[in-house]
Amino acid sequence: MKRAAIAAAALALALTGCSAADPEPTADGTVSQDTFLTTHGLAAMDAVEIIDHLDRQKVTERPTDLIASVRADELLLSSDDQEVVVDLPDNQTYVSVAPYITSTHDCFYHSLTTCLGELDNEDIQVTITDEATGEVLIDEQTTTFDNGFVGFWLPDDATGTIEITHQGRTGVTEFSTTEDGATCVTDLRLT
Known part of the structure; x- marks a missing residue:
């Protein structure tokens, strides 16, 4: 259905x-x-x-x-x-994040061909932390894609936080790679 x-x-x-x-x-x-x-x-x-x-x-x-x-x-x-x-590969989930300053859209499952984020081709610092273990899963300087997103392969059944910094602005949001977790994160506002 x-x-x-x-x-x-x-x-x-x-x-x-x-x-x-x-x-x-x-x-x-x-x-x-x-x-x-x-x-x-x-x-x-x-x-x-x-x-x-x-x-x-x-x-x-x-x-x-x-x-x-x-x-x-x-x-x-x-x-x-x-x-x-x-x-998808066993034990991994793809999570795509679109940080924003002024505009965003609701999204749950990332669409690789239709989703657009506000900050395209921008340099950002990303830190993704697993809350259960405290392990930093991602800590890197990267550039958003032309669609305004940046994606990461994360372990299944993880929950934690995504922190992004861009031009002196920082935002933090939660993520989950459980079976009912979102693969499209569009609520990370940079302030």
Whole structure:
């Protein structure tokens, strides 16, 4: 039911224009994962490579015929009436963060092809800490992607805080990589 709703939403969001030919369906009307990935220029990529490729892509080069939604344990790809699921690596979840100063949007599952954050191509300092162990999972200077997000592979079943500093402003928010945790963090305001 949930996947059918997502596919319907993806169809509604898809824009017309130049697009790849529709994948050939199998006898039961579905399309193979390999065929789907090849059609969308993602052949021979695993979930990590697909996510990295799509999240780092220039906004002007994003595919308009593909919706890519990051879930806690899978990557859901849909186009027109076709959908495939690519499993994420065991014990890891991708969390994408869009720090902001003045504007943001509500988001739970990060969309690699439609989400846009306010601070694109900006240098930031990121510290991600696991609250249960006190372990610093990420501590690095990085640059937000063209879409205004920056993503990190974090261990499953972790909860803690994300702290980002940019041009003298700092913000902190919570994260969770539990099964019902968000993969899209858009509530980190820099003040």
